[in-house]
Amino acid sequence: MVSIRKVLAMGALAALLALPAAAREISPEAQVASMKRGVNIIGYDPLWKDPAKARFQLDRHFKTIKAGGFDTVRVNLHAFAHMDAEGRLDPQWLATLDKVVKEALAARLTVILDEHDFNACQDDLAACKPKLTSFWRQIAQRYKAAPDQVVFELLNEPNRAMDPIWNDWIPDLLAAIRPTNPTRNVIVGPTHWNSLHRLSELKLPKADRHLIVTFHYYDPFPFTHQGASWASPVPPVGVSWGAADERARIDKDFDTVVAWAKAEGRPVLLGEFGAYDKGPLDSRIAYTKAVARSAERHGFAWAYWQFDSDFVVYDIKADAWNAPIHDALLPQKP
Numbered sequence: 001m002v003s004i005r006k007v008l009a010m011g012a013l014a015a016l017l018a019l020p021a022a023a024r025e026i027s028p029e030a031q032v033a034s035m036k037r038g039v040n041i042i043g044y045d046p047l048w049k050d051p052a053k054a055r056f057q058l059d060r061h062f063k064t065i066k067a068g069g070f071d072t073v074r075v076n077l078h079a080f081a082h083m084d085a086e087g088r089l090d091p092q093w094l095a096t097l098d099k100v101v102k103e104a105l106a107a108r109l110t111v112i113l114d115e116h117d118f119n120a121c122q123d124d125l126a127a128c129k130p131k132l133t134s135f136w137r138q139i140a141q142r143y144k145a146a147p148d149q150v151v152f153e154l155l156n157e158p159n160r161a162m163d164p165i166w167n168d169w170i171p172d173l174l175a176a177i178r179p180t181n182p183t184r185n186v187i188v189g190p191t192h193w194n195s196l197h198r199l200s201e202l203k204l205p206k207a208d209r210h211l212i213v214t215f216h217y218y219d220p221f222p223f224t225h226q227g228a229s230w231a232s233p234v235p236p237v238g239v240s241w242g243a244a245d246e247r248a249r250i251d252k253d254f255d256t257v258v259a260w261a262k263a264e265g266r267p268v269l270l271g272e273f274g275a276y277d278k279g280p281l282d283s284r285i286a287y288t289k290a291v292a293r294s295a296e297r298h299g300f301a302w303a304y305w306q307f308d309s310d311f312v313v314y315d316i317k318a319d320a321w322n323a324p325i326h327d328a329l330l331p332q333k334p
């Protein structure tokens with residue numbers, strides 16, 4: 001038996017030696033309960049290449065996000081562009097990431113580190129696997145003593161060529177993380193761009209009880225992606241949303257997620273949702289509200305796509321919230 005006095009003495013020793021406190025263990029259920037409402041950030045910000053050109057201001061915008069009623073940021077990382085031939089991450093890029101994590105935590109936000117090289121991975125599986133593994137080995141080592149508000153997400157939206165192999169990669173990627181982070185919660189989602197319709201095919205290692213399951217929701221796609229140049233073919237604009245059957249569809253879809261999650265004993269993050277800026281604003285407001293409220297009723301944490309760039313909830317130029325979307329997401333401000 002270790003006495004309380006001895007535990008206190010050990011803590012004092014660690015403090016004296018300035019050792020980082022080991023991460024506390026938090027269940028994935030408790031983590032999801034505290035992640036609540038989130039927003040995706042800085043995936044497409046010049047910050048990563050040149051901090052002087054940043055749109056997102058690390059010293060201010062995390063506080064803005066917290067004061068705006070959010071609890072979590074999902075940081076979209078395109079790390080492959082910042083690796084050398086051996087897969088080592090660029091020290092300057094890592095220093096930027098350290099600042100991101102530090103400032104987000106200081107603003108009392110949960111920070112999801114989401115590896116977002118999903119296109120590169122589907123384009124070239126053989127090149128992706130060592131990069132993704134090396135990314136997680138380095139990130140896991142670097143943040144092993146970080147508080148439990150730092151959460152890892154293995155890969156955004158595995159799709160197409162990745163679909164048949166994704167289940168096999170999950171334990172391999174976890175093996176790069178678990179030696180240094182045995183109890184940190186890790187987020188993982190199904191194939192077909194994290195489609196809820198593919199949850200039943202997702203195979204998670206049964207013994208790992210620190211996993212959170214994620215899915216993304218952009219249904220109906222012709223509405224949420226109208227005018228989106230990256231969709232092929234580009235869905236035509238002018239599509240509205242809000243009929244009773246369309247609203248009911250969200251609850252029905254989310255019911256199937258809950259059924260799966262209960263059977264598997266895994267809590268859920270809706271990691272992306274939103275309707276592209278080119279749709280009719282009244283429909284976008286109705287949709288954003290409906291998805292966020294349904295996610296809450298179903299017990300999911302959620303993260304809106306996204307803060308800046310497109311689907312914007314924050315107007316960086318005006319340095320102000322995009323009020324209609326912000327209000328739809330968070331009708332009750334803190």
Ligand code: BGC
Binds near residue numbers: 156272
């Ligand atoms: C992609 C973005 C895209 C969004 C909605 C994200 O996962 O990274 O490029 O805009 O999904 O389609």
